[in-house]
Amino acid sequence: MVLIFINSSAQDSQNVKEISHSVYFTANTGLDDCLSSKLILQQINEASQNDQEASVVIVGNITPKGGYPPKKKARKETEEFLKERLMNPLEGFNGNIIYNPGVNEWNKEGHQNIDDMESFLQDNSEAEFWPNDGCPIEGEDLNDDVRLTMVDSQWFLEEWDKHPYINDKCEIKTREQFFIELKDELKDEQGKTIIVSIHHPVMSNTRHGFINKIAGFTEQSYQNPLRKELRDRLETLSRQFEDVIFVSGNDRNMQYIKDNNTPQIISGAMGKLQRSKPEGDKDFASKKPGFAKLNVYKDGSSVVEFYESAASGPQLLHSQYIKRERISEDEVSYHSKEDFESTYKASVYTEEEVNKSYPYKKMWGEHYRDIYGRQIEVPVLFLDTLPGNPIAINEGGGRQSRTLRLLDDNENEFSLREIRKSALRFIQANIQGHYIHDYMENTVAERIVQDFYTTAHPYAPFAVNDIMEDLDLYHANPKLYYVPKQKNIGIYNEDYGDKLYMLEEHVGDHNKEFEDFGNADGILSTSDLLLELRETKNIYVHEPTYIRARLADMLIGDWDRHQDQWRWAEFKENDSVKIYKPIPRDRDQAFSKYDGFMVRLLKFGFPEMRAFQTFESDIADVKWFNKAAYPLDKAFIRDATWPEWKEQVEFIQKNLNDEKIEAAFAALPEDTRDESIENIKKALKARRDNLEDIANRYYEFLVRYDVVTGTEEDDSFIITRKPNGVTQIKVEGGDGSEFRRSYSSSETKEIWVYGLEGEDDFKIEGKGNDLIKLKIVGGKNNDTYNFDNSRKTKTYDYKSKKNSFEKTGSKMLTDNYNINNYDPEKRNNSTNVFFPSIGFDPDAGFKMGVKNTYTTYGLARNPFTAKHSLSLNYFFATDGFSAEYTGEFAHIFPNWNLGLEAKYTSPNYTLNYFGTGNDSFYDEDQVDMDFNRVRIQQVSFTPSLIRENNRGSSFYLKGILESMEVAYNENEFVGQSFDENSELFEQQLYGGAEVYYRYFNQDNPSFPSRGMDFSLTTGYKASIDEHNNKFGYLKPSLGINYPLHSSGIATLATKVGGEMIFGDNYEFYHGATLGGNHSLRAYRNERFNGKAAFFHSTDIRVGLSKIRTNYIPLRFGLSAGYDYGRVWSEEPESDDWHNNYGGSFFINGFNALTANFGYYLGDDGNRFMFSLGFNF
Template sequence: MSHKYTTTLNLFFSKFSVFTFLLFILAQTSFAQNKEVEQVFYFTGNTELKTSNPTQQVLKSISELSQNDDKATFVALGNITKDGYPPKKKDRKKVEELLQQSIMQPLANFNGNIIFMPGRNEWNKNGHENIDDMESFIQDNSKVKFWPNDGCPRELDDLDTENIEFLMIDSQWFLEDWDNHLYLNNKCDIKTRDDFIAKFKDDLKDEQNKTVVVAVYHSVLSLSRQNFLEAIGGVSAQDFYSTQRQKYAGTLETLASQFPDVIFVSASDKNLQYVFDDGIPQIISGAATDKLDNVRKAKDGQFASKSNGFARLTVYKDRSSKVEFFTTDAGSPEKLFEKKIRRQQPKQGEISYPDISAMGSTTKASIYTKEETDKSSLYKFFWGNHYRDVYSKEIEAPVLDLSTLPGNVHAISEGGGNQSRSLRLIDDEKHEYTARELRKSAVRFIQSKITDHYVRDFMQNTIAEEIVQDFYTTAQPYAPFALNPIFDSLDIYNAQPKIYYLPKQKQLGIFNEDYGDKLYMLEAHAGDENQSFERFGDADDIISTKDLLAEIQDSKKHKVDESNFLKVRLMDFAVGDYDRHYDQWRWSAYEQEDGTTTYKTIRRDRDQAFPKYDGLILSLLKVAMIDFRSMEKYDEDVNNVKWLSRYAYPLDQAIIKNLTWEDWEEQVEFIQQKLTDETIEVAFKTLPEATQDESMASIQENLKTRRDNLKSIARRYYDYLMSHQIILGTEDKDDFLITRQPNGKTTIKLTTEEGESFERTYDKELTKEIWIYGMDDEDTFKIVGDGDHYIPLKILGGENNDVYDFENTRAAKAYDYKSKKNTFVNSGSRKWLVDSYDINTYNDASRKLDAFSTLPVLGYNQDTGFSAGLSGTYTTYGLANNPFLTQQTLMAKYYAATHGVELKYSGEFANAFYNWNFGLDARYTTPNYAINYFGTGNHTDYDRDQVDLDFNRVRISQWSVKPSLIYRNDRVSLRLGPTVESLNVEYSGDGVTGDTNIIDAGDDVFNTQYYAGAEAAFQYKNKSGEIAFIRRGFQFDLVAGYKTNIDEYNNEFTYLKPTLSIDYPLHPSGMAVLATKIGASMNFGDEYEFYHAATLGGNNSLRGFRNERFNGQTSFYQSTDLRVGIAQLKTNFIPLRLGVSAGFDYGRVWVDNDNSEQWHNSYGGSVFINGFKAITANVGYYRSKESDRVLFTLGFKF
């Protein structure tokens, strides 16, 4: 082919390619122009009251561009002010003038909505109150909206659109130290961070059919550069990698990753960014300031620029969206970057679906396949039999053709359960239904337990998924449907679920791809749209549990039918259902003629009825972990009412207030009369014929027996529930009259401002403690009467000036804020005034259950050999936890190499003084317990070929007691206290103790010696995940102490032990980490025995040497690792990260008259495997000139 021809051909194709490209661009432009815009957002942040450029140029440019928009919203994402809104009115005038001048005037011509949000700067002292005041000023003097309102954490608004929800979050609220803000959350429905997280998830679930734009000051993803201190975790909660901020960011990102169309917009980074991770787009627009943050290089379609400017987000009617970034550095806005975030969503007519008209009225199907339930005898021994065979048994189920139901029932969204895969259905009358697949989702459950990073996609087709999927077979899948007629006979409102085979079909629309062709449960949704349904009692309204608790707290005119609720709860015990948390209930409301409202119970879900928890592993887990103790095998009786009611207990406490034991007996008798043998048998006959097996017959017999035993079960729970009582006032003024009576009785009468009253007498034989919360407004607490055998009372005033009139001060203590006015009539009243949010704020889930747990303690190393033991911990909780009321641990451990036994006790008792706990540690070892000794000095002889391991073991019997005062917060801990100890070294005549060149036979060390002293231990820790692969963090420890003999010997010395460890990420992902630990130990004074010397060797210093290899007056070492994650593996077990490390240690000891200049070193490496980003197994091999050592650890030692 000629060169000329080739050139002509190339030119032709080049022109054709350009022409094609131009057509594509024109088509895209035409497509964008034809798309109907739903909303245009303009975002910026960090204006900080600045009246000069570049801030003014950013705002001016936004205002000008908005003139071309029909539907626009401007959002100032935080840091509107520089130092917050002043608390004193006299200081506010200048700030108000600057607000008008710096931001409100430049935006006066903005063509659309204007929204201001708080950032970090707005949270000064009592920031929530100042934010509330600033909100009032701004909204009273402009068209600007200030959200979230009242210093609360969230606000949701649709901005008058059909397909957008704008969710505004005050992230500084989450990061703040709440003890610094008096009456925080007093105007908010959300009172705790856990409540906020739950509400955030509910918002995303409820609005999953819309584009949810989440505006929040602190970013959840970032490409900003961090300095050294910030990269290892920082010292402030504001730092991106701080523990607090990572918890906030990780939780929000993980929840958002589970929903289809969520966009984050933030401004904490003073630059412009577009970041994308785990399906989550993050827009950062905080560049309306003259001090910009550096950025890293953006890759893979991301964007980052250290430029002044703003972001524009356009959302179209078809729910597609795009983001554009503009810089104003040159004066006028110049586009830097554009990215399509979400494409147009498919429409109903574009979805293909099968024709089901030819299907019969019934079909056979099973929940699991035979292969999934075919397990060996050994597997069943460890994991249990469960109801596994039932899950793979085919049943004859009716086919559900939604088009045949009245009202055009069709799917509108996915459900958001932690385990179930479900669809929300709706008909033309707006009645809603739920279709829930009987096969639960293991990956959903696993994701619900891992809240700070997204794992769902990595968990599919793994052994972890298989184990959870198999664990679901502990629940009987069909027996709970027999409860429909049983609940009806007892007049218990419920959704009356039915079993169907739901094929893929037209009515499922866009959900056909992921749903259908399985066994499903169909039930009416328990919501206000179905309040007229007879199954829900034809109510005036249906509300959630959270709304119910708010109503009954707000006014005593809102009352729960306690007898009705108790009846339902007794049936929970009868059917063995432990999973009765707040969301498992709804409440039918009935307005009464006297102006009150009565609520009756709607029981939701019954998945955990009649469970079969068996197998060795589950039995062991119940002993070790309290999370498994609620899981009782369904048999003739309830073994432990406390654990079976664990999740329902807070609600029982809040609702069952007035019922006596006679009322309980009445409900028991009602159930026993109505729930006849015939009723049970008829109910179970309604189940599919294929399910009528031996296990179903056993369930029926156990249900009959539990019915007969119900009075005994009820009495046990009545006693447990009455042992601790919580009484709540209202949000208005309340008067509490407490009368102490003879024989341990106490009468409490509450009279509200509305004249409503509550009165009950408690008996100390039954009730061991009562907490009384006044809640909001000014409350009065009066204690009268002499009485005897007093029930302890804890009285919490809450907000405003509360009056404590304790004529009888015995066994009564007042709790309130220190920073507010309180009135104590009797100066002898016991009180604790402290600005603690957790103590002074009522939280319906604040009372945790006391628990005892037992764990095995296993280990191995070259010096001690195999070791095994048990550790038991008993933890109690009360009102003022720090972080518990008491915690006591007893550990016993046996060492096979020496036959030594070690016993340890550790106890901690909260709030001996405010924020200071009392601690007590004790330790005892038997005479066979051993440590190593090779002689004193930096250069001591050891030849492993000449002597065995036992030669250098010194058997030592010892005991010690260390009482202390302990202070701790999130990062800092301090322990101060005296020490007492006894040590006795055994003289064996052989080994190191028989070597007179090392120890003289007549040395005092072979006599029992007693020491007393004092010790202080300080720790600053900014790292988490002790058994994880720590990607960043640092920790500093300093121990200082003094010891002296308290017998005839003359040993006396002081000591100092500083340690610093740093984990520095060499890559932003954290998968390459340089970790180092520097430590030293110094004894001041020459009079100390070798067992008190500074030592080196073993896991915590020179890893290639034996434990305590070097012994001296002073020691120093540094250990350094380079740890690199080399692969992320999606295995059949769990998602794993495989990594390797290379390590090097060096160190030495010093003693008087030792002229050694030698530094000892060891080197080696390890292979580690990290699962779930939570636990790391690490196997290492380290060498020194003397020995080789293989080490196994969970996590890393530094």
């Protein structure tokens, strides 16, 4: 037993507790120039001698700047540094020594040098280096109570295109996969204290300079967009689980922060120390050199201690008690068996939840709502009455379900899933940047999602296991029970129990010997199977069974078949060959009913909803219905052609007759067998009879595009072009495998061929005709290309590595990671989104229109392959009309997109003109708004080259071709200012070019408290007809958002901008203007027109209150604003500056959308404005 004193501010009194494990943390030993690192590490070493069980974690920057050199000759100095400053001071440490990579370890060669350094450290000490191989995450148990999850944050922040071999040895290939893996890690390790060691902190109170505080130019900046994404996602994930502690070392100080119950420890106080300031009541910050020690106790609580490393010994600066979040078993209550009969009547929803008005039902549909509110009688289950006495060991569940994992005395696992799904889980899964539970609970948004779940029949899926049995498919055996709160649920009684549940065998390796899982040799997840297929030879998916399982999905209407809905039974045929058969699971979406006109309407704007199709005799759209499973179909169905699909259709039709369908549903509880079940049975029989047509339509869609992959070994690809549109692909794998398939252009339009690892050989022979388009991606190492026929073929490979191009055609050599990396989730698809639009502007009046966007996603994306948008708008105040087309095409050159824009406006389309110069006159009491409107017809075409990145920068180079024609009207200002015969009223054609750069970074675009928006536009236009106009122009702009309070509740927003015209030959519609929502907000659009313009706008914005409404969480606020500006021209004019003042009332909904209502007063009068969001 170890006695410690717990600070009374954190704990009521002194406590005697047993320490489970002690962990020391420090970082930045490679940045230390004054040998303080040796002293700190020596003191850690000495302190550990008194610990029962300990570890030390160096959280990054263990090497000097430049990292571990790539060349062996240059490594001697760095290796001596590591021995002297790092390894020798820790020699004899009483426990585990663990190194975590930081910034310095990722030099030019990055992960390759990390791998070499890892070998050096482990060869010369007892230390571990995690994560290894330059991968992003690795978790290890320090003991039964403490889990250490190591994260390489620099991996996430690196520009992957600069590391051609990044992720070579990693299972995780994308940033999104990293978040999925981390979430699984946190979920699987619940019940332990989880220490997430990550170099860059998720929260920090380190003081930064002005530019670093608002701009975030580099990935090391705290406000960098990519780093902010990492912080937001990690904090959101941690709040979904309990007892997660972040420990970091990037900041060169010591801190303790607790925000929303998530503790953050920073211990990097070495080298040139950084100032920090505690913000919360219990926060801590110190600039003194030292280290942190975290004592984790047996009861799950912890104490973190911060020590200054003084010459006389470590001095305690601060200690903080961290309470265990999960309750203990002593704090929960539960029922006994005597409280219940053998059966119990219960419903999924309350009567109040299902009682909807007639208009609501018409809008959102009837669904199966009445069944959710119906009381049904089911058996009562106490877990200790089951064989093996299963107990709850962990929480599980996915995007919607709430599940307990059970373990019995025989080490078999079961899942206890609540029939009622969680709306909050679904919302959280779709809003990944911030935690929503505290804001969305008990709101209309939650209730709408909860009601939407009634589209799925709550009990019909219990008939599916009998259907799967008839179809000879592996399956679990779900049973419906009422499960009271009880002893075997343990600490989970707080959130589980006293509801309807489904109990079934967990589909996992613990239960591999279950007969209904095939008595397999093992059970794998889909991600593990995909990795096996890529890295291991002689691994095969049993295609006939998988096709039958997929046809069963279509048969029962289960569209939600993403990769986590599958497990795979492994069968070893001999010492080298493994066959995998599918085990489908989670049939929640079978037999769904999506009625109500809102669902149909939302499908126009949200393509993801097009998978939602009511269970009927047919599937209206097989493409969208199968969207979730489509990537798996491409990965696992390699050889099968239509005859194999048809064979499985016939198997299903033969083995699932009407009697078996009736028998399957007869097993449901009597209370559930109503008219809805009769309708389902009728539709199921009809769909079974129609299955061949459904399967054929999906097969035709599936083979329209295909993917062929090699292995990690040296492979030979022989592609033969044959007559009649036939293309044969033969792959002789370096592992001894062989793949051969012929494709017809009447079925298949495009094939992607991935070489993956190894030195691969690609050959194309034969002439053929009506050729299929080929995209060949060589992958890593030196590949050889020899194409006798390169028509309709494009090759992609790395620019920075050696390849042999003997004969080839079109190719793109680029180090773009997303192009060269094989991602099973990547698929060739397209979406079409249609949205109506409505808007208001005091000058243009009400605007109504539509916008249609068609986007394609092929192999080369940035971030799409092509996007086409068409907008049509009508302006009621002027009867004007506009049509705009915007197109963008990815990688016209590597990382450069081609943009195309075209615009047409009717002759009634307007802009404003009040005269030229700073003193132009306008009196709204003397003239109406039409007087200063100018009717102008515009036609333009602008091609461009576009380059953007995910770090806030965008750039384009644009060519310009435009036609401008002003209409003459003697009753308007323009007609009285210019002669009727002026060239102004003639059609004028212009040509020109424009260059644009923008850096945009805001912490929250809907209500920014920190950020920068800088843009610079310069260009030149000249007449290309008989007119003689020519001029250049420059438009700079800078907007800054700066917090006046650390919470972000009060913000200073300011923007300066202007325009300069170079040359005297230009028309007023090309002049530099001020006025409107984006400059002088009290003045009409284009109120002032000159040769140069300048403005400065400033707001002080204060969020007055944040409240939880019955609908969504809202923040109300006020802003006070002031603008000033002027124009310069050749006209005689004063030096007056025009100004206005005013303010706005804004409503921010859930940090996602802001409605801003403003009112501003100036010399011309006052003006109301409305905008979605803030204009700066």
